[in-house]
Amino acid sequence: MDTRTICLGVLAGGEATGYEIRKCVSECFGYFLDISHGAIYPALASLHDEGLVECTEVRQNGRPDKKVYRLTEAGENALEAGLMRSPGRHRVRSEFIGLLHFASRLPPERLGALLDERDADFAAMLAYARSCGDDEHLHAGERFAAGLGEAMLTAGLDYLRRERPRLEREHTREYLQTKEEAAHER
Amino acid sequence: MDTRTICLGVLAGGEATGYEIRKCVSECFGYFLDISHGAIYPALASLHDEGLVECTEVRQNGRPDKKVYRLTEAGENALEAGLMRSPGRHRVRSEFIGLLHFASRLPPERLGALLDERDADFAAMLAYARSCGDDEHLHAGERFAAGLGEAMLTAGLDYLRRERPRLEREHTREYLQTKEEAAHER
DNA sequence: CATATCATGTAACCGGTTACATGATTCC
DNA sequence: GGAATCATGTAACCGGTTACATGATATG
Numbered sequence: 446m447d448t449r450t451i452c453l454g455v456l457a458g459g460e461a462t463g464y465e466i467r468k469c470v471s472e473c474f475g476y477f478l479d480i481s482h483g484a485i486y487p488a489l490a491s492l493h494d495e496g497l498v499e500c501t502e503v504r505q506n507g508r509p510d511k512k513v514y515r516l517t518e519a520g521e522n523a524l525e526a527g528l529m530r531s532p533g534r535h536r537v538r539s540e541f542i543g544l545l546h547f548a549s550r551l552p553p554e555r556l557g558a559l560l561d562e563r564d565a566d567f568a569a570m571l572a573y574a575r576s577c578g579d580d581e582h583l584h585a586g587e588r589f590a591a592g593l594g595e596a597m598l599t600a601g602l603d604y605l606r607r608e609r610p611r612l613e614r615e616h617t618r619e620y621l622q623t624k625e626e627a628a629h630e631r
Numbered sequence: 632m633d634t635r636t637i638c639l640g641v642l643a644g645g646e647a648t649g650y651e652i653r654k655c656v657s658e659c660f661g662y663f664l665d666i667s668h669g670a671i672y673p674a675l676a677s678l679h680d681e682g683l684v685e686c687t688e689v690r691q692n693g694r695p696d697k698k699v700y701r702l703t704e705a706g707e708n709a710l711e712a713g714l715m716r717s718p719g720r721h722r723v724r725s726e727f728i729g730l731l732h733f734a735s736r737l738p739p740e741r742l743g744a745l746l747d748e749r750d751a752d753f754a755a756m757l758a759y760a761r762s763c764g765d766d767e768h769l770h771a772g773e774r775f776a777a778g779l780g781e782a783m784l785t786a787g788l789d790y791l792r793r794e795r796p797r798l799e800r801e802h803t804r805e806y807l808q809t810k811e812e813a814a815h816e817r
Numbered sequence: 818c819a820t821a822t823c824a825t826g827t828a829a830c831c832g833g834t835t836a837c838a839t840g841a842t843t844c845c
Numbered sequence: 846g847g848a849a850t851c852a853t854g855t856a857a858c859c860g861g862t863t864a865c866a867t868g869a870t871a872t873g
Contacts, residue, residue, distance in 0.1 A: 446726040447832080455869040456735040464852050472736040474732055477725040481834055485853055507841060514785040528736055533727040535752065540632040541719040542780070546660055547640040548772025550714055556772075558717040566721065585801035586734025593790050594728070600786030603732075604779050613770035633860080650824050667862055672826055693870060695824040 447481050449487040450527035451518055456498060460515035463489050473577070474590065476570050489514060524549065530611045553617045560609055571598040632672040634666050636713035639706055642684060646701035649675050659763070660776065662804055672751045674702055739803050740772040741755050752793065 455466045460503070463485045470480055489512075492498045501513045541563055548556060571594075576584075578591035588624035641652045643805055649671045656666055675698075678684045683706035688698045702710070734742060757780075764777035765767075 446729045452729055454729075457733070457736065462852075463854095464850095471746075474728055477723050479728040482853080483835075483855085484833055487639050490854090493705060502727060505852090508850090509840075511852060518659050524733075527731060529741060530732060531726055533730055533748055535723070535725040535727040535749060537721070537723050538661050539660075539719055539721040540720040542660055542776045543632045543637065543640075543649055544714060544719050545776040546770075547771040548711075549643060549770050550640075550643065550711060551772075552715075555715060563721060583731075585805055586731040586737075586749075589794060589798045590728045590731040590808040591733075592794060596790035597633055597783045601779060601783040604782035607661075608775060608778060612771050612775045613656045619771055629680070629762065648824075649826095650822095668825080669827085669863075670861055676826090691824090694822085695868075697824060 446478070446527070448557040449492060450524065450531060451478070451480060452485065452488050452492060452514075453516065453524035453527060456514055457521070460508055460513050462511045462513055464511070466514075467621065472615060473587075476573060477590075477594070486612045492520065495523075496520075516604065548616055549619050549623050551616075551620070553620060556613065556616055557575045560605070560613075564602070564605055567598055567602045571595065574598060632664070632713070632717040634670045635678060636710065636717060637664070637666060638671065638674050638678060638700075639683065639702065639710040639713060640700045643707070643710055646699050648697045650697070654744055659773075661758060663776075663780070678706065681709075682706075689796075696697055700814075735800055735805050735809050737806070739799065739806060742799065742802055747801075748793070750791055752789070753784055753788045757781065757788060760784060 451470060452466055455461060458469075461469065463482065466489075467480065467482050467485055470478070489498065489500075492512070493500055496517060498514045499517055500515075503511050503513055505511060541559060544551065546561060551559075569612050574591050578588060578595060580587075583591070586623035637656060641655050643645060644655075647655065649668065652675075653666065653668050653671050656664070662707055675686075679686055682703060684700045685703055689697050689699055691697060692731070717770065720735075727745060730737065730745060737745075758778035760777050764781060765772060766773075769777070
């Protein structure tokens with residue numbers, strides 16, 4: 446799903462400025478699909494050129510003027526088309542898991558710090574997924590998405606906390622052994 | 632973790648060609664961190680220029696010649712430094728979850744197809760994580776990584792299969808309702 | 818007969834991020 | 846007084862993918 450389709454999708458829920466679209470995406474599913482404002486404004490401009498959105502400039506005193514966008518009928522159709530076309534990928538890019546594969550070269554403190562970071566991050570995402578799911582007036586799809594995130598993160602965090610002591614125990618042993626062997630070679 | 636560090640990491644486990652590094656990464660943790668050969672070869676060349684890897688060209692009959700790379704001592708240090716420096720991020724980019732947020736505009740067949748795809752993909756990743764974890768001579772870190780993947784994917788797949796009927800039921804109702812409202816407006 | 822494996826390398830492309838630029842107001 | 850919020854826009858950069866280029870051997 447590209448930036449353009451996301452913009453159209455948010456605008457289908459009501460008119461908004463670029464700034465608000467960004468905020469909405471970040472709050473609703475930012476952990477799973479985010480866009481920077483550097484991507485949003487050009488996307489909105491191109492959508493406007495193509496007549497898929499309309500725009501009203503609003504003067505504001507005390508703060509910058511803003512452009513409120515709303516979907517046109519052509520935009521409505523483009524959104525539908527975009528949603529049909531978008532691949533439904535779900536990719537995980539984890540440098541954390543990559544690092545674990547080379548863990549035998551990681552000092553125990555470093556491994557500990559990485560695990561701390563992962564724990565905190567998972568906990569934050571979980572709290573966020575839960576807060577999302579609590580919302581009463583959610584669509585079935587949104588509730589499902591929040592539930593899926595919650596289920597996976599809960600399992601991940603449980604595993605992390607349960608297996609961490611064993612990992613650190615075994616890792617320290619392996620690490621020291623590797624160091625010793627390296628010293629021997631010299 | 633950039634391509635260069637990954638290459639160094641794989642080479643720390645023994646000499647290999649670019650082709651073999653790619654294969655190794657894909658097989659060991661490709662679902663979580665992959666690199667294309669178009670990124671590997673330039674990375675190896677730059678590592679070679681900097682003296683972090685050595686290279687032996689091997690003539691082969693019947694198949695293309697190959698370049699076998701191995702780590703130098705400088706490379707060993709660079710790897711260690713790279714592993715200390717690399718952020719341990721774990722990012723999920725899910726267009727699937729994005730699409731779910733706009734599910735009310737998705738025809739039921741489309742939603743069904745997306746769920747099918749997700750089910751198959753999760754199942755494949757799970758099978759792969761399990762096969763990885765079965766390996767006996769794994770480091771603690773690798774076993775932990777496989778276990779973490781397995782735990783999260785199992786939870787995800789369970790949730791997906793358990794909640795899918797309800798999602799589809801509610802979604803169909805919402806979808807038809809939306810369509811009806813749209814027809815009314817006309 | 819077509820496809821996969823082995824094997825390397827480059828160039829074009831692509832989507833997205835970061836940083837630069839500007840600036841008032843409100844909250845801690 | 847400093848940080849965050851509101852608000853838009855552009856340009857440089859960046860890492861990575863896809864496609865182009867080549868080509869023999871083995872497998873289904």
